[in-house]
Amino acid sequence: MFRAAIKSAMILFGLFAGPAAAEEPFIVVQSTTSTQNSGLLDFILPGFEAESGIDVRVVAVGTGQAIRNAINGDGDVLLVHAKPAEKQFVADGWGVERRDVMYNDFVLVGPKSDPAKIKGGDDAVAALAAIAQAKAPFASRADDSGTHKAEKALWSLSGTDPTLSSGEWYRETGSGMGATLNLAAGMDAYALTDRATWLSFGNKGNLEILVEGDPRLFNQYGVILVNPEKHPRVRAAAGKRFIDWLTGPDGQEAIAAYKLNGEQLFFPNAQQ
Incomplete structure (x- = not known):
């Protein structure tokens, strides 16, 4: 640093x-x-x-x-x-x-309580659809970063426009990955992150990797x-x-x- x-x-x-x-x-x-x-x-x-x-x-x-x-x-x-x-x-x-x-790859992280019941899956699109269905908190970078571009593509494949719920269950930070993960940890929210940043991130709180291995998460x-x-x-x-x-x-x-x-x-x- x-x-x-x-x-x-x-x-x-x-x-x-x-x-x-x-x-x-x-x-x-x-x-x-x-x-x-x-x-x-x-x-x-x-x-x-x-x-x-x-x-x-x-x-x-x-x-x-x-x-x-x-x-x-x-x-x-x-x-x-x-x-x-x-x-x-x-x-x-x-x-x-x-x-x-x-x-490397992206991973979907979220709280151990996993209200959307996506843990252990390898279908990122289905996981996002489940998060939207459950209206479970999701923290997005919303900053036009590479991670945000990947997230938007996955939401599109799920047939969901989460921005219609901005400020409700979908939280747009407009910030970097670290700040977005901090918010997710603070409110037990789901988030998409690159694996390298996740492994380097120190404030994981109750968050853990829930979905990985989908070829569409290739980075x-x-x-x-x-x-x-x-x-x-x-x-x-x-x-x-x-x-x-x-x-x-x-x-x-x-x-x-x-x-x-x-x-x-x-x-x-x-x-x-």
Whole structure:
């Protein structure tokens, strides 16, 4: 967390300082809260920085906001987890190329009392339908993040529009995964979360994983270089070097090596 705070301060300095600071070898990576909060980036980035001499400054926000930031030219590399939106980003000319990096999965968590009776299931869509039928509390990020996009797709498959019950059993936080899980823990609510953030989350309270293993809970991450033709200030050479490292043997091995309490959080799957 201390490293992340220092990085954030350096980002602000790097973006607004004068020409001398702009010549320092660094890149800005627009990424998601899950890669930062899980501890993955703190684990893998020192290896790249030591090998390349390039400092990596991370802006960790929801995927939707990360994409908007990249469109605005506020970054050199995009590392997020919403494949349709990533493909659209490239198709619209904002990114040069999209490459798979790694994956994990989403899980449905909820209170041990499980009022919707979904525990042990592997059908996330049926589970959401049961939650809606029971009008059991559900905490949503509602922030256009990759997790929120996945949640909305699952609700759509269930034939339910939970936003019609916003403020009732469906609670929209407009916040990150940690804050949303804190709310869920405080009110014994269900929530959709990526597994890495869940494993890293300390305030689980009465919450536990209730539904997992549905193929529709697959969570793919991709990396894209921001198009320097759209934003000439993009550090294209340094950004490409980072992408090549992340999707190459060294980066992929570093991702696979990151574990929490002996459990691997991300699984590399870049095409070599």
